Amino acid sequence: MDWIDGLAGANAALYLLLCYQLINARWTKVTHAENLRDAFGVLEKEVKKGMPSLPPGHTWREVVAEAQRLRLRVDWASFGRSMDAYEELRYGGSEGEVADYREVLTLAREMRRLK
Amino acid sequence: MIGGIMSRILDQTRKVVVGRETETRLIVECFLARGHVLLEGVPGISKTLLARAFAKSLGLEFKRVQFTPDMLPLDIVGGFVYNQARNSFEFRRGPVFTNILLADEVNRAPPKVQSALLEAMQELQVTVEGHTEPLPTPMIVLGTENPIEFQGVYPLPEGQLDRFTMRVVFSYQTVEVETDVLQRNLGDIDFGEVEPVVGPSELQGMIAEVQETRVTREMLGYLAKLGQEMRADPRLDLGPSPRALVQLLHCAQARARLEGRSFIIPDDIKARSEVVLAHRLRLTREVSLKEPGTNPSKVIAQTLEKVEPPR
Numbered sequence: 001m002d003w004i005d006g007l008a009g010a011n012a013a014l015y016l017l018l019c020y021q022l023i024n025a026r027w028t029k030v031t032h033a034e035n036l037r038d039a040f041g042v043l044e045k046e047v048k049k050g051m052p053s054l055p056p057g058h059t060w061r062e063v064v065a066e067a068q069r070l071r072l073r074v075d076w077a078s079f080g081r082s083m084d085a086y087e088e089l090r091y092g093g094s095e096g097e098v099a100d101y102r103e104v105l106t107l108a109r110e111m112r113r114l115k
Numbered sequence: 116m117i118g119g120i121m122s123r124i125l126d127q128t129r130k131v132v133v134g135r136e137t138e139t140r141l142i143v144e145c146f147l148a149r150g151h152v153l154l155e156g157v158p159g160i161s162k163t164l165l166a167r168a169f170a171k172s173l174g175l176e177f178k179r180v181q182f183t184p185d186m187l188p189l190d191i192v193g194g195f196v197y198n199q200a201r202n203s204f205e206f207r208r209g210p211v212f213t214n215i216l217l218a219d220e221v222n223r224a225p226p227k228v229q230s231a232l233l234e235a236m237q238e239l240q241v242t243v244e245g246h247t248e249p250l251p252t253p254m255i256v257l258g259t260e261n262p263i264e265f266q267g268v269y270p271l272p273e274g275q276l277d278r279f280t281m282r283v284v285f286s287y288q289t290v291e292v293e294t295d296v297l298q299r300n301l302g303d304i305d306f307g308e309v310e311p312v313v314g315p316s317e318l319q320g321m322i323a324e325v326q327e328t329r330v331t332r333e334m335l336g337y338l339a340k341l342g343q344e345m346r347a348d349p350r351l352d353l354g355p356s357p358r359a360l361v362q363l364l365h366c367a368q369a370r371a372r373l374e375g376r377s378f379i380i381p382d383d384i385k386a387r388s389e390v391v392l393a394h395r396l397r398l399t400r401e402v403s404l405k406e407p408g409t410n411p412s413k414v415i416a417q418t419l420e421k422v423e424p425p426r
Contacts, residue, residue, distance in 0.1 A: 044426060055420035059381045090425070091331055092378035 039101035043108045050111030072110040079103040117321050117372045123312040127172035130308045132165050134292040141283050147325045148365035150280025151236050151256040160285045166217045166257045174311025175214035182224035188231035192241045211235050221258035222268045233278045280362040282394035328368035329378035333425040344418045353397040363391040381424030
């Protein structure tokens with residue numbers, strides 16, 4: 001019966017690998033962004049799914065206030081710097097996109113957990 | 116340049132007025148946005164006190180006029196007076212020739228007087244019998260109105276309310292703050308303690324800086340969409356005028372500068388929509404009678420929730 005145990009083990013390993021790849025694919029899809037603008041685009045999509053009760057007229061600052069209220073695990077100081085840079089870019093006419101946007105993606109991942 | 120002005124002004128006004136930080140902030144914003152403010156609240160709620168402290172902290176000329184039903188336009192804008200020595204008529208300036216005019220109980224004056232004042236506010240000049248005289252700049256009118264009086268008042272019509280950039284409502288303070296107010300009034304209030312924190316040229320520079328605050332075309336579109344949406348709201352007889360939207364834009368610019376930004380964001384517009392628009396909107400008669408919970412502020416809040424800002 002050794003061959004049956006071996007087969008069951010291989011089967012379990014195959015399923016685990018499949019699950020890992022599925023989770024990883026979802027994760028990568030959420031966390032991937034080319035630049036700051038992209039990162040906020042990713043976040044926008046996740047906000048719509050994660051906070052469906054948020055009205056269409058919401059602003060980024062309202063999203064942050066709501067996320068802070070929900071105690072999502074984000075480094076808010078770092079996120080604040082990214083948001084300042086994004087606002088400069090989006091509304092202030094700044095052209096540089098050098099800001100760090102890791103925490104924007106962290107928030108997007110946290111939003112995904114809310115669903 | 117503008118960044119620290121708010122805290123400097125608040126430091127001064129706090130010497131005589133307890134609380135009212137939000138109201139002070141709104142008045143300063145409106146001043147920088149080249150607008151006029153309607154202060155609404157019951158008597159004795161520190162409207163005049165705050166106006167005086169505000170004027171003193173800016174080091175500007177301040178005049179107060181108590182509006183009464185027997186007033187004439189001449190009492191506000193001035194008029195020609197015969198000078199016997201020179202055997203000629205000379206223009207004598209009325210109290211509107213100042214930097215900060217407190218028009219106390221503006222709704223007590225007859226429509227002719229209200230209209231003379233409001234025209235001066237809009238044009239920033241006075242014309243009497245063909246003689247035109249510019250008002251000093253900067254110039255702001257702080258009009259006060261008591262919301263619960265009906266006897267002997269002439270409510271401001273919509274067209275005139277539209278000239279007030281903001282309506283700032285003074286409500287009663289919390290028990291804690293009111294205790295501090297009582298404590299402060301155990302002795303005399305000394306306006307001598309309030310010092311000017313900014314000079315006239317610096318003020319003009321700040322006003323110019325506000326005007327230069329960047330606004331993207333998308334943001335203008337957002338503002339226009341808000342206006343259209345409110346005008347199309349079946350609960351309203353009268354939506355915001357184009358002038359209202361322009362003034363909202365100016366206030367958003369002032370708010371952005373005071374927050375240290377050189378550009379406006381949607382939050383600036385949302386934050387100032389209620390104080391700038393609510394007093395200009397009029398509900399339909401049917402809604403006023405059948406839906407007591409509906410008011411212009413509610414309509415504004417619901418419109419802001421509905422219209423998507425540029426993100």
